[in-house]
């Protein structure tokens with residue numbers, strides 16, 4: 001789902017969100033236009049608008065789990081979980097969770113990685129949304145969906161602040177809906 005299709009067309013909060021994202025060319029390697037959401041977090045109104053939009057979206061969907069992807073999903077997910085009355089489950093990079101875990105590897109625009117979840121963090125019957133800052137290839141979200149489904153949860157949707165228009169990821173997301181607030185910024189927008 002894209003900015004024009006997310007039911008928020010004309011919502012002035014989206015422009016504020018987009019403008020608060022800093023674009024850093026060639027980071028972390030040449031050719032990547034890095035979308036830096038740390039500048040969005042510095043603006044209390046825009047940060048709150050972002051969380052509010054996710055909360056409005058998910059508050060009446062009977063969601064029991066908000067899963068956040070390390071690291072940038074941790075910046076939005078917990079606030080959404082608290083506001084909608086769901087538990088927050090961190091999906092972490094390898095070697096960070098101390099308990100029994102299951103893991104899923106995936107490929108990124110700039111390398112390979114792996115996500116892990118604590119066994120027992122979600123149960124059969126849980127209804128989950130996955131929150132992250134950005135979807136590019138969809139590899140990360142797709143690993144998150146697999147982890148949650150392996151634990152018996154139903155993944156209702158993935159919510160990201162930024163999404164590339166092509167969403168190659170849509171194919172990889174096993175048909176799960178994707179709720180995206182804004183498209184990536186180009187340098188000339190800044």
Ligand SMILES: O=P(O)(O)OC[C@H]1O[C@H](OP(=O)(O)OP(=O)(O)O)[C@H](O)[C@@H]1O
Pocket residue numbers: 069070071072073107108109113132133134135136137138139140141169
């Ligand atoms: O759709 P994809 O191609 O999978 O890429 C999206 C992922 O890449 C970024 O995280 P990154 O792996 O750089 O980790 P970080 O949040 O720890 O910086 C971003 O925060 C997403 O999690």
Ligand SMILES: Nc1ncnc2[nH]cnc12
Pocket residue numbers: 032033034035036109134136
């Ligand atoms: N262009 C990008 N900016 C920020 N994070 C990313 N993760 C994958 N691609 C990215």
